[in-house]
Amino acid sequence: MESLKEGDKGSGKQKVKIVFVIGSPGSGKGTQCERIAQQFGYTHLSVSELLRQETILVLELVYKMQLISSKSSMIQKIMKEGKLVPSDVTVRLIQQAMQGMDSDKFLIDGFPRNEENVKTFENITKMEPEFVLYLDCPQDEMERRLLSRNEGREDDNIETIRKQFKFFMESTLPAVEYYESKGKLRKVDAGKSIDEVFESIKAIFSQGKDNKVPPSRHYCKCVIL
Ligand SMILES: Nc1ncnc2c1ncn2[C@@H]1O[C@H](COP(=O)(O)OP(=O)(O)OP(=O)(O)O)[C@@H](O)[C@H]1O
Numbered sequence: 001m002e003s004l005k006e007g008d009k010g011s012g013k014q015k016v017k018i019v020f021v022i023g024s025p026g027s028g029k030g031t032q033c034e035r036i037a038q039q040f041g042y043t044h045l046s047v048s049e050l051l052r053q054e055t056i057l058v059l060e061l062v063y064k065m066q067l068i069s070s071k072s073s074m075i076q077k078i079m080k081e082g083k084l085v086p087s088d089v090t091v092r093l094i095q096q097a098m099q100g101m102d103s104d105k106f107l108i109d110g111f112p113r114n115e116e117n118v119k120t121f122e123n124i125t126k127m128e129p130e131f132v133l134y135l136d137c138p139q140d141e142m143e144r145r146l147l148s149r150n151e152g153r154e155d156d157n158i159e160t161i162r163k164q165f166k167f168f169m170e171s172t173l174p175a176v177e178y179y180e181s182k183g184k185l186r187k188v189d190a191g192k193s194i195d196e197v198f199e200s201i202k203a204i205f206s207q208g209k210d211n212k213v214p215p216s217r218h219y220c221k222c223v224i225l
């Protein structure tokens with residue numbers, strides 16, 4: 001993918017447009033990314049989907065070739081516990097997925113999760129997001145949504161969900177603040193209905209890149225359980 005390589009060189013302007021989408025589990029990242037992709041022509045990459053696919057692909061290989069893959073079981077175990085997969089594994093998967101797509105506009109859903117994710121992405125790809133969309137939602141609402149999601153996800157259980165919320169508060173919010181300090185954060189109230197949240201998001205994506213939304217330091221209060 002030529003444009004990605006040009007972005008890598010760090011000379012001049014980055015051609016590939018990247019938007020990171022951050023939010024605690026259940027804030028509606030996947031739901032809203034599908035709409036953004038459809039309306040604004042972005043390619044949606046869900047990081048947890050990439051990680052799950054990696055697990056399935058390697059497991060299929062194990063079945064066919066009787067190999068043992070410690071990498072795939074490592075990813076599966078980490079995700080089941082609501083912990084973070086090592087940044088280099090995740091970033092290389094994102095990079096591979098971007099290189100395999102004929103697109104120059106990407107929504108990276110579920111990334112970054114901590115400051116190490118941020119630095120690893122910058123070091124490996126030499127690229128930066130145009131802005132970061134942060135879906136801010138009250139914890140009790142996210143918990144309700146996840147417990148009724150019904151998509152067979154191994155991490156949709158109360159124990160893992162609460163670990164994920166704790167991780168978000170302790171490790172993801174510092175990354176949110178990093179982008180806020182760079183004037184790149186676009187925060188929306190994700191506690192409303194799907195349509196109302198998308199209205200706020202549309203206003204952000206419809207703005208020119210010089211028309212900055214004033215940063216805000218207000219976050220939904222979440223309890224660390
Ligand atoms: N604004 C909303 N109001 C009510 N339900 C919603 C809203 N947004 C999403 N949902 C529902 O909540 C559940 C979680 O949404 P979604 O999968 O988009 O969240 P997510 O942030 O991608 O979560 P995860 O990080 O776990 O992947 C889904 O069942 C979805 O249909």
Ligand SMILES: Nc1ccn([C@@H]2O[C@H](COP(=O)(O)O)[C@@H](O)[C@H]2O)c(=O)n1
Binds near residue numbers: 047051080117164
């Ligand atoms: N940057 C990331 C993103 C996700 N994970 C792992 O996937 C789980 C589910 O992520 P969602 O975005 O779907 O909420 C998450 O709990 C992590 O285990 C990751 O490691 N790194």
Ligand SMILES: [Mg+2]
Binds near residue numbers: 029031046
């Ligand atoms: Mg999701």
